Amino acid sequence: HFTKWQPxxxxxxxxxxxxxxxxxxxxAIWVGFDxxxxxxxxxxxxxxxxxxxxxxxxxxxxxxxxxxGVIWAGGENGLHAYDGSRWVDWGPERGVPESTVYSAxxxxxxxxxxxxxxxxxARQPGRDTFEQLASFGDxxxxxxxxxxxxxxxxxxxYEGAAGDWSHDRxxxxxxxxxxxxxxxxxxxWSIARVTFDTTRPxxxxxxxxxxxxx
Numbered sequence: 708h709f710t711k712w713q714p715x716x717x718x719x720x721x722x723x724x725x726x727x728x729x730x731x732x733x734x735a736i737w738v739g740f741d742x743x744x745x746x747x748x749x750x751x752x753x754x755x756x757x758x759x760x761x762x763x764x765x766x767x768x769x770x771x772x773x774x775x776g777v778i779w780a781g782g783e784n785g786l787h788a789y790d791g792s793r794w795v796d797w798g799p800e801r802g803v804p805e806s807t808v809y810s811a812x813x814x815x816x817x818x819x820x821x822x823x824x825x826x827x828x829a830r831q832p833g834r835d836t837f838e839q840l841a842s843f844g845d846x847x848x849x850x851x852x853x854x855x856x857x858x859x860x861x862x863x864x865y866e867g868a869a870g871d872w873s874h875d876r877x878x879x880x881x882x883x884x885x886x887x888x889x890x891x892x893x894x895x896w897s898i899a900r901v902t903f904d905t906t907r908p909x910x911x912x913x914x915x916x917x918x919x920x921x
Contacts, residue, residue: 812850
C-alpha cells in the first residue's frame, strides 16, 4: 500500500501540483512542480530549487538524467541542467528554442534528447549545444530507448496543453496521435510512424526483458 511521504520535520512540500517524477541512479527522487520548482528527495531529506526568472516560472514537465549524472529539467520555463552544484539554463544560444520543453531523455550512449516547441533536438556527449533532428507537427509525450539503441516517442494531443494554438483541435497538423521511432539514415534523421490505431498515446515503457514496448 502507499503511504504519504513527508519531509523531516513535517514541513510542507514546495508545491501543490506534482507535474513530473524521476528516480536518479543515486536513489534520489526528483519532483517537478508548478512555478519552476524542482525538489530532490533523499530519504526523509528534501532540497528544493527554483528555475528561471520570476517572469517565466512555469510547470516543470519532465526530468531526466544523462550518462554523466547531470539532471535535466524541462517545461514551460525552458530547459535547465544541474551538475550537482548549480543549475544552468539551456536556451536558444545553445540550440534549444524558447518554448515549452515537453520531454527530455538520456540514452545509454550519453545523448540527451528533448522535445521542444515543434521539434526534436539532441545533444551529443560533451557538446555545449543541441542540434535539431526533426521537425514535428504537434505535441509530445515521452521517449523510450530500445535495446538496439533506437529512440521511440509519442505525440498525445491534449487541448490547451501546448498553448493557445492547441485549444482548437483543428489546428493539429497531423490527423492522428501515434507512436514513432527516430531513424538515422545517410541523408539525416527521419521519423517513422509505428502505430495506426492509438488515441493520445502518452507514456512508453519497455518490458524488463526489453522485448515488448508498452
